[in-house]
Amino acid sequence: MKVSGFTIVRNAIKYDYPIVEAITSILPLCDEVVVAVGNSDDDTLALIKSISSDKIKIIETVWDESLREGGRVLADETNKAFAAIAKDSDWCFYIQGDEVIHEKYLPIIRTAMQDYKNDISVEGLLFNYKHFYGSYDYVGDSRQWYRKEIRIVRNDKMISSYRDAQGFRKNGEKLKVKQIEAFVYHYGWVKPPEAQQAKQETFNKLWHDDEWMKNNIPRVDQFDYSLIDSLVHFNGTHPLVMQNRIAKMNWEFSFDPTKKKLSAKQKLTSFIENKFGWKIGEYKNYKII
Numbered sequence: 001m002k003v004s005g006f007t008i009v010r011n012a013i014k015y016d017y018p019i020v021e022a023i024t025s026i027l028p029l030c031d032e033v034v035v036a037v038g039n040s041d042d043d044t045l046a047l048i049k050s051i052s053s054d055k056i057k058i059i060e061t062v063w064d065e066s067l068r069e070g071g072r073v074l075a076d077e078t079n080k081a082f083a084a085i086a087k088d089s090d091w092c093f094y095i096q097g098d099e100v101i102h103e104k105y106l107p108i109i110r111t112a113m114q115d116y117k118n119d120i121s122v123e124g125l126l127f128n129y130k131h132f133y134g135s136y137d138y139v140g141d142s143r144q145w146y147r148k149e150i151r152i153v154r155n156d157k158m159i160s161s162y163r164d165a166q167g168f169r170k171n172g173e174k175l176k177v178k179q180i181e182a183f184v185y186h187y188g189w190v191k192p193p194e195a196q197q198a199k200q201e202t203f204n205k206l207w208h209d210d211e212w213m214k215n216n217i218p219r220v221d222q223f224d225y226s227l228i229d230s231l232v233h234f235n236g237t238h239p240l241v242m243q244n245r246i247a248k249m250n251w252e253f254s255f256d257p258t259k260k261k262l263s264a265k266q267k268l269t270s271f272i273e274n275k276f277g278w279k280i281g282e283y284k285n286y287k288i289i
Contacts, residue, residue: 001090001093001113001114002031002032002088002091003029003030003031003089003090003091003092003093003113004030004032004033004034004085004087004089004090004091004092004093004155005023005026005027005030005032005033005034005088005092005093005094006033006034006035006036006078006081006082006084006085006093006094006095007019007023007033007034007035007036007081007094007095007096007097008020008035008036008038008061008074008077008078008080008081008096008097008165008211009036009037009038009040009043009044009048009097010037010038010040010044010063010077011038011040011042011202012040012042012074012085012097013042013043013047014040014041014042014043014045014198015046015191015195015198015199015203016192016195016199017097018098018100018192018242018245019044019047019048019097019098019100020047020048020050020051020189020240021100021239021242021245022095022096022097022098022099022100023035023051023056023095023252024032024051024241025095025100025101025102025103025239025241026093026095026101026221027053027055028103028106029106029109029110029113030055030093031055031086031089032055032056032057032085032086032089033053033055033056033057033083034057034059034081034082034084034085035048035056035057035058035059036059036060036075036077036078036080036081036084037058037059037060037061038061038063039060039061039062039274040064040229045058045060055065057084058249059080059196061077061079061080063076063077064076069207070071070163070164070207071163071164071165071206071207072083072163072164073165073206073278074161074164074165074206075160075161075162075163075165075268077165078094078161078165079160079161082094082157082159082160082161083157085155087155088249089152089155090113090117090154090155091113091117091125091152091153091155092152092153092154092155093151093152094150094151094152094153094168094189095151096165098182098186098187098188099151099184099185099186099187099188099241100185100187100241100242101182101184101185101239102183102185102237102238102239103239103240103241104201105182105183107174107180108180108181108182109125109152109180109195112125112178112182113125113152116178121176121289122154122176122177122178122289123153123154123156123159123170123175123176123177124150124152124153124154124159124168124175124176124177124178124286125150125151125152125153125177125178125179125180126148126149126150126151126177126178126179126180126286126288127148127149127150127151127152127180127182127183127184128147128148128181128182128183128184129145129146129147129148129149129153129183129184129186130183130184130185130186130234131145131186131188131191132185132187132189132190132234133185133190133191133228134189134190134225134228134231134253135190135230135249135252135253135254136187136190136234136238136242136246136249137233137234137253138231138232138233138234138253138257139232139233139234139256140189140228140230140231141230141231141232141259142229142230144229146166146283147223147282148179148284148286149166149167149184149260149285149286150167150168150175150177150285150286151184153175157177158170158171159175162285164206164207166230166285167285167286168285169285174285174286174287175273175282175286175287176286176287176289177286177287177288177289178288178289179288185238185239185242187242192250192251193223193224193225193251194221194222194223196222196223196225197220197221197222197223200217200223201213201217201219204217205240225253227253228255228261229260229261230257230260230261231255231257232257233257272288
């Protein structure tokens with residue numbers, strides 16, 4: 001079984017992305033990792049080159065700034081990385097620049113790829129998610145966070161990144177997937193408030209026009225983490241590759257999980273979800289088989 005990882009990155013240093021940790025976390029499962037490094041305003045390319053592994057395959061790209069609507073440029077870049085994967089790979093492991101896999105899940109993921117390798121009805125593997133927010137001690141638990149997404153797909157060039165690169169489609173159709181008992185740890189909302197605000201001001205331009213940006217993204221120095229609606233304490237352990245980054249955390253954030261900022265409707269839907277595991281109206285970019 002041959003496995004290729006792939007990811008995209010741009011301005012990782014400027015916006016404090018844990019891209020090295022993301023790539024490093026999947027290296028044990030991969031025979032190669034294709035990294036599409038976009039034209040950056042910092043030393044992102046040098047950062048990727050500094051990763052000590054001969055499995056890293058870098059392709060340099062230029063982001064198409066005209067693909068602004070709906071974050072399409074992210075899918076476009078993801079497809080560039082996917083196209084550069086070795087032709088003889090069986091599975092392709094996609095990891096975004098703010099996602100990390102805990103080492104405890106590596107055996108589970110490897111076994112799943114082996115078990116379904118010859119079952120062509122399985123087009124991808126579905127992961128659960130933990131979305132960290134504000135600090136490494138809190139996880140989002142309201143409806144705004146997606147619970148699952150595809151992160152491993154077959155090396156089938158009829159598969160492509162969908163919309164803003166959250167998931168994948170095959171000839172426009174949802175992929176048939178198997179759920180695996182592994183989590184992706186998403187750290188996109190854990191960074192210094194200054195870096196988080198800078199990211200909001202720049203990243204949202206991939207989805208929205210200047211007028212929307214003017215009306216919805218405040219021009220302030222620091223991101224206000226206190227506006228979140230609902231969080232729970234995280235009592236587990238973080239991936240080993242994240243330990244140095246966590247130790248260097250230099251800002252404070254706290255949240256009282258008992259004081260959730262939810263409407264009556266949100267409280268009802270949260271109760272139903274917690275009681276029965278049914279998330280009303282949940283968007284599912286996949287078909288579980």
